[in-house]
Amino acid sequence: MARKPSMDSIKTPDLNNLDENQTKVLNTFDRYTRAEDYSGKVRADFDRAQHVKDFELKSKEEPEEENGEKLSEEFTARRNNPQAESTLNKGVKVRGKYVARKKLITAAICIVAAIVLVTFFAPPIFNAVDGESGCRSEDIFAKTGATQYRADIMTNRYVYNIEALSSDKSSSYRICTIAFKAKNFTPFEMTAEDYVIANGGDFSSHIVYSTYVGDSNVIPPFSTKDVKIEVLINKDGLDDKQFDDAITSLHLRTSGTKKKIGKHISIPTIPAWFSVSDVITFDPDA
Numbered sequence: 001m002a003r004k005p006s007m008d009s010i011k012t013p014d015l016n017n018l019d020e021n022q023t024k025v026l027n028t029f030d031r032y033t034r035a036e037d038y039s040g041k042v043r044a045d046f047d048r049a050q051h052v053k054d055f056e057l058k059s060k061e062e063p064e065e066e067n068g069e070k071l072s073e074e075f076t077a078r079r080n081n082p083q084a085e086s087t088l089n090k091g092v093k094v095r096g097k098y099v100a101r102k103k104l105i106t107a108a109i110c111i112v113a114a115i116v117l118v119t120f121f122a123p124p125i126f127n128a129v130d131g132e133s134g135c136r137s138e139d140i141f142a143k144t145g146a147t148q149y150r151a152d153i154m155t156n157r158y159v160y161n162i163e164a165l166s167s168d169k170s171s172s173y174r175i176c177t178i179a180f181k182a183k184n185f186t187p188f189e190m191t192a193e194d195y196v197i198a199n200g201g202d203f204s205s206h207i208v209y210s211t212y213v214g215d216s217n218v219i220p221p222f223s224t225k226d227v228k229i230e231v232l233i234n235k236d237g238l239d240d241k242q243f244d245d246a247i248t249s250l251h252l253r254t255s256g257t258k259k260k261i262g263k264h265i266s267i268p269t270i271p272a273w274f275s276v277s278d279v280i281t282f283d284p285d286a
Helices: 019-029 067-081 080-086 100-121 145-157 200-204 239-249
Strands: 091-094 095-102 123-135 171-183 187-193 194-199 207-212 223-234 251-255 258-260 266-268 274-275
Touching: 091 200, 095 100, 100 207, 123 274, 145 171, 145 207, 194 223, 200 239
Parallel strands: none
Antiparallel strands: 091 095, 123 171, 171 223, 187 258, 194 207, 194 251, 207 223, 251 274, 258 266
């Protein structure tokens, strides 16, 4: 006798193991309307729907900005450190006003650089004084004669104008001593090979040479020293006023200037330029 079907004999299909017929029937059943649909269209399942973000397609060829501005902006953006820039631009209160830290750092670097330059390369300052300045007459050819004397000064002096030494008479010449106060405000000793004439002034054709007297070419550190420089001048054709102008219009400078920064170490430095003061009066017959 056949057994009647009961609820116990009905089983739900295994969705992971469906045969072809079961799959077809399942796909044709509309789960929302509970009606069969044999159209074969794909049904949307909102339970499994995912969010899709729309995006705009951009052209592969983007217009290039002129003068490489875009590349420069990108490079700057990558290299700049926002945190570092913020630190440098942070204000520091100075006398009631806020100043960017970057400006203070720049100012400090400039001040340190200036101090280094002055310390190592600044020359002494020379000021002419009237106390020991004056002229004298001397027989310059007495020892060697005119010819040998010219040869000697060409070898041992910085000659400004040898043609001014054309006369063979010693009475045509005067040796003028010019006194200066030299101030060396650096911690290093300054030495010069000699003091030479940079500009002969109003009567340059009468100036023969210049040189230092004694140890005037060495100026100790942090000191003020009396320096004497001798100038040989041909006075022929000059009256007293012109003779005085010939000396007071001179411009001199140091030659071979060095600073001693160690026991056996010296470095070249900027030459000192200075003028003879017109306050001093030079008399050829004094």
